[in-house]
Amino acid sequence: MNEKREEIKEKLREIFSAVLGREITEDSFKEGPGLTGRLHIDSLMGLQIIVKIEQKFGVIIEDDDFAIQMLDAIDKAIDFIESSISPDITVP
Incomplete structure (x- = not known):
């Protein structure tokens, strides 16, 4: 996984943690379907x-x-965000 994807994934993990009110481990935040469950x-x-x-x-x-798919498979969210932000912009 490239550096930008890793940064996006980490920011997403922070968002999920903030909303859910608990720390989200790397293991539970893996790519692929089933994240909502x-x-x-x-x-x-x-x-x-x-x-x-x-x-x-x-x-x-x-x-x-698509929003539901993004929530269930974090790789879809990363792909969408990566393709939506300019390549020369750093991840906020």
């Missing part, structure tokens, strides 16, 4: 996470179905 994320938490992602990275996630 592993972390016990309900719909309100999911909405809060999406809003914080939009604010943190300056992106807009308009498709609700």
Whole structure:
């Protein structure tokens, strides 16, 4: 994984931790499907996470179905954010 992807993943882990009110381990925050189940994320938490992602990275996630996919598979969120921010901008 390249450095920018790692930075995005770490920022996402911080967002998830803040919303869920607990530390999220690297092991539970692995790429691939099943993240919402592993972390016990309900719909309100999911909405809060999406809003914080939009604010943190300056992106807009308009498709609700895609937002749900992003929450369940962190690699989809990383791909979306990476493709949405300018390559010469550092991760906020």
